[in-house]
Amino acid sequence: MNFSVNDCYTQMNLGDVILAYKGNISSDLITNVLEVIDAKLEDLVIKKSSKKKLYNVLVESLQNLYHHIDDLPDSYNGTFDVHFGIFVISVVDDYYKVSTGNFIRNNKVEGLKERLDKIKSMTKEELKELYKYILNNQEFSKKGGGGLGLIDMAKRTNGRIEYNFKEYNNEFSFFNLDVYV
């Protein structure tokens, strides 16, 4: 089956969508989205602690996108912004689903899969210990990322993370990450 970003976006938009975006992921965009969400969260009738959890997961997933987006496959150059990503916040069953999508180079797929599977298999206590270990022992990159985003989201949601990779061509895949809050 051929992969298309638009099909993927349509697929991600199924369900009760609160906010959906497709395009350039910039620092200003993240600021704007967070402001919109802040206002929307005010209206949601859920516990304040749940709102904060959702907001935290949103911050981490958007900033993960921001820090880790790879360049685009040639066929999309000119069609999309260079820093292209997708994200959708929706309600699915009893959860808020925060989905992100971005292109990733195929040589990074295996490593990321392994990392995600490892994180998904860990207990809350193990995640907490790993988080503390990385926080205390590893230098952060110049971009300010610390590789803690995925662990943080898993910790806050008890590992409710799903992912898939769709191969686009021999160079790129499309990475889709769903976190259920």
Added chain:
Amino acid sequence: MESISIEGTSKTPTVNLNPDTGVIEIKGRSIPENSIEFYRPIVEWLDEYAKNPQKKTTVNVQLEYFNTSSSKCILDIFKKLESLKKARNEIIINWYYEEDDEDMLEAGEDYESIIRVPFKMIEIVE
């Protein structure tokens, strides 16, 4: 030595560092994409302060949100405070968290266990 006073934004916290009273305050949201830039002057200020600190330093941390990019910078601040304590200065760390915000309470406990300076956990009840 000069005080530092930074007004908060939707992504960065309000910061007040006062060398005369020995009170250090960080409040609000800390969710910038790159925290290192924001926290650099604060860490540098603490290095300077450590040369001639007050007998008692009080630290009030009242964060509504912080991202993983900030978490390392916040640890750097606590590590400076840990050194101050090792140099036989009195350090009081007040960690504020909102009622029911277990994630924030846990975050405070995590820092406390890393730096081995006792935190006072203060629940804010609305």
